[in-house]
Amino acid sequence: SLLIPGLLFMVAGCGLIGTAQPASPAKGIQVRMIKAGIGLNEDHPQGQGLKKFKEIVERKTGGKWKVQTYFSAQLGDDLKMTEALKGGLQEITIPSTSPLVGTVKEFGIFDFPFVFNDPKEADAVLDGPLGQKLLQKLPQHGLIGLAYWENGFRNLTNSKHPVATVADFRGLKIRTMQNEVHINAFKALGVNPTPMAFSEVFSALESKTVDGQENPLATIESNKFNEVQKYLSLTNHVYTPFVFLVSKKFWDQLSDEEKKILTDAAIEAGKYERELNRQQNKKSLENLKRKGMQVNEFSPEEKKKAQEIIKPVIDKYSKEFGEDLVKQMYDEVNKVRGQ
Template structure:
């Protein structure tokens, strides 16, 4: 009798065990702290890592600090912005790729490297495209500028606003440049952009593509004679220490584009999306103003530091414009003539306003 009691008790215990195990595999209710895509997770603080290539004195970085201030204030600190300068998170291309992968949230590159992802952006790097800052503002902040930003979605990137790098000028360590003749044979570092390379070849220089983080050392060691960047960048990166001449070629107006990872942007609520978009635009207006003030001041500072400043007269500039036109015609066909025509039409309308 005891034998049967033992068997019955054992079977009963095993039955209870399996019932408990089965109950334990039932689907759990969502944790109260979790959130779905596009829905804020209560009590969860998120971080935006924003990286750029320029240093912490440049107006671009000061613009990032303004963005940080606006976002953290308007989200009551539920979104925190960490800012990184001087290529701490990589060069422009690697940071854009990190945005695509969702391992970084924000970067603000020039349009030249963006053209490697969306070729239509090449149009903004056409030499002598924009005649002034004011015309550039109106075109970039208008319908044409938004049309171009919308093309970034397919690359898992969100374009929130245009900031300003500015008009690019030529520096070198060999001689004053007042014309195309003076430019012949100079080895010039350019961004890794085919249009820039072909344009400088047409102008008689020997362009060398190179990552920005490698540039100072290359100038210092004489690996290249010169480079081309806006005045603020020339001064703040200390290029005057290794360059003797600067010319106001103003050969390209270079916008910055405020980019956010689409993966991260889509995870935000509609209210948060509006906050970061507005903050990017407001910080961009602030950054443009700082940039223009800095370029004016730093041109004087560069001359005080010993650089020789050379003016490009209208005749010399027109010769440059005419010389690069075949290059522009080639790229217009590659990009799409309709896109190029829309940009030029927007520029004409802005000039008439």
């Protein structure tokens, strides 16, 4: 009687080998048209990275894939494009992780201030186990996350006065991303936070609907915020990753060969984008000074004070996102620091 299950298994196995068809062909590259949209401009490292991605994919597919690129939120802001991916109406977008918290709340751990000291620490954590764990939460929401790119360290600009101490934040009306950690951290500092989509920021600054905003230097320059903002404070308060997203509806149609080409290109173009962004941030600082912005540092002592003030907010959201996950993030950072 012990033989029977084995025999049945063999018979069933033969049947499968003879008739089963894989859901998608294991090999082969189909002719495909891909819409890829981002929120920032073509001249920004994110735009240059997207162009690099297009070049790699079109070359590796022998021209069978055509990537149509849309810059400057032409297809909508981060949230709108992400929804379009879920619905299968757009194939690719590269949002900041911050507005994605409505989909995967745990991405909010990257909105905690002063987690990373430099981009290399961010790379190690994002490309390591923690970053990958978060990407794996995306498919159940109709999204595939292939790689982290870099938005980068955020700095505060405003039209009222230099912000060099924690007290200088008080009373400023600041546009924030649509993200509760940002909103509540700024509230704790006495700021009046105004969440809005990135594409609305320039006119909100110009019309003085808000006094300021915060973004990496390359973005401040590319979007010409210096034309409507006088003061730039080098707060480096949060490191924001970009995440390279693919529509799962599109992904599920791809052969293994196509998936590999797409994944490799997202990673390779991401490395290029990160490098470019780091160079650009240095150049942008010089350019913004030259264009008339008044720049000041935000000292380590003031950073410490800010951290103290924001601590209850971080404690609250650590509970919400999972204390184990937050601990894992800090453990991985400490590992890179050799602590």
